[in-house]
Amino acid sequence: MQLFIGGTCAGKRGVVRQRFEEPRWHSAHAGGRLEAWPSVADTSCLVLEGWERWIGERLAAEPDDDRLRQAMARELDALRDWEVAQGGQAVLIVVEMGRAVVPLGRENRRLRDLNGWLAQDATARCERVWYVWNGLVKGLTR
Template sequence: MQLVIGGAFSGKRNVVKNRHPGKLAWISAYDGRAVTEWKSCWDENATLVLEGWEKWLEDAIIQENDDEAVRKTLRNHFHYLMKEEQMRGEEVVLVMLEMGRGIVPMDSHYRRVRDLSGWVAQDAASLAREVHYVWHGVSERMK
């Protein structure tokens, strides 16, 4: 599993496309797709790309008040993706938005989304085989 992380409009998508020029099964929350759609959309011989984690996280916290429970659910999801990746012999790429370098939101809901996004990104980074940080269209491998 790989993690590609960076700020808004930093070039993350282009970095993923350049690093994985073959077939991509791209599931994006920005297109209104659910994270679970990968199960039916991950074609053979394709790299699975999941983007928009802060949107999926925002949906999750509407249903769950316990931040640690949300983190645990997503960690379990990452572990499941890693097992599936290994069984298929294909790559999984998580594309995450870096939200920790901006202004801290005054609204408690958005502050919670920001904080949880940071924790979930840490969880993803600790599990990922590779971590790439992207800014201004340039990526640097961090792990």
């Protein structure tokens, strides 16, 4: 797996389009549900974006942050298993939310916390991590 992380409108999608040949997109922004990604995984390169929306959709249904984080981690593990079984490449696009003002509302704070944990969990599972800022790309190491 590869992770592309950066702020909103930082150029992540453009960088992914340049680096991967014929990627198949599964996006929350286009109405895709996270758990539906296997239905579009008939490709050599699967791009998943909109993680902040997928987290946001689950906030009301799951009051326990640890359980929600574990559910998201299971999705990451399933993607990694798909890569091994199919020989494909999963590409994650995640919005970095940790550098701005922390909102007062509880649900908005939960969203930022869970998005940050998702980024950490994805980083631990990805072979490459890229930070995108103003269209510039920098490879990160652990």
